[in-house]
Amino acid sequence: MTATEEASQPGQDASADLALRGIVKHFEKPGQGRIRVLDEVDVDIEDGALVSLLGPSGCGKTTLVNVIAGLVEPNAGTMRKGGREVTPADLSLGYIFQEPRLLDWRTVRRNVEFALEARDVPKTEWDDRVEHYLGMVGLADEHDNYPTRLSGGMKQRVAIARALATEPEMMLMDEPFSSLDEITAGDLRQELLDIWQAEGMTILFVTHDINEAVFLSDYVYMMSGSGQMFARREIDIERPRHYDDPAIAEREAELYGEFHEHVVQ
């Protein structure tokens, strides 16, 4: 494994790095009392990087992403960008959920336009953006079709196009391929990398799949089941990465070992 200096991503700018410090979140569960879902979490998301949050189910990774997205209010902690304290409303974000979450009663085009309308993008730009981003995910011909007539992979692509159309600086992705079959998921991972390299945005990717995290990311944050961020590990494998690269399997085994150590303490 060599630490390679990657060709600098367009848009890479240290003053745009997002830094979270001391994020705490607890939930009241009836009958179980208070559960600490995020325990003093510190995260640095470098501008233009593809970062994964890796951990077992229920470890709080989705909650952390929702804190950044503004869907969940943390009980403590700060978020800073380029040194300045920011709130989710100050950030330019896109979100891909685990389910496509499309409006079944609207066409693919209208689904993308939903996000454009919600974000107050001027109507004159709509047609161009819809065409451009649907084309980017390979669905240019489906714009008048309905989500109920699309496969799972295509629906998720529409969701990706919808988020991209708002031209965010950072994409939040919560296990977006976990409900797809492995073949489709593999295709979409590669497409995601192509889009990432073409558009140059920052990606925060949540997953429980170590292989996926190693394949996609620049570096990985590892979370334990108790809401603690216990490690950050660089994935120093040259791009483009290939599924059959032994370096990936090696790195995967190393990370797996670390999880095992940490979680089975």
Added chain:
Amino acid sequence: MNRLRRVLWSGLSVLVLAGLWWLGGRALPEVIPGLGETAAALVVILTEPGPYGNPWYYHVYKTAEMIGLSLILSIVVGTVLGVALGTSDRLERASSSWIYGWLAVPSLVIVFVMAVVVGFNAAAGYIAVTAVITPFVALNMWEGARNLDPQLAEMATFFGADRYQTFREVIVPQLVPFLFAAVRSALSIGWKITLLVEAFLLPRGVGFMFRRNFDNYDLTMMMSWLVIFVILLVIVEYGVLVPIHNRLTHWRPEVEGVRVSE
């Protein structure tokens, strides 16, 4: 099964029914009016003015008017009530048994009480019909409001959709099938209550004509009016409800289990 076959099967079932009717008329002539006599009576109804000099379509119109307006009123009240119950836990706990109670009161009681309180007039009729069918709408809309998808709401919140956009594009389309079910059940009960009101309280309407002919023990005329009424129901069903339903659900997959694109 394509359209033509469906129509042919429907036609066949109507013919079978007519055949049974004809047989019944021959076998039990005191009880079941014959097919031929009913058809003759139908012609009389359609061509000559009835009691008080009112033609047949006046009665049909009055009946349709009463159920129509009551339906609209009950949709408004029932939707507000149902959505409020579905979205507020507190309200639901406080009022749910009350709604079920409302549903359980016999409609005849409601009609008579309205007649006593408001009078033997059309106003009592409108209030009574509305009062009887509103809980049906409320219950359906309650279910609809409870079944709203929180994931879609979260998606809309994330993208920053304002209240109006969320309501228009996310909430209302989810409520539409429930509204449709509400209208169907309210309408099916509503017709019956309207006829009841007209039979007991009013001097016009299809219900009144039934009562009138019943009082004269004119089974043939009653049967003819029944035919007219059924035709009205069929027109409303296939002329109004089915097209609206098709329009509202055209985004659904046409054939189960078949993906059109892959």
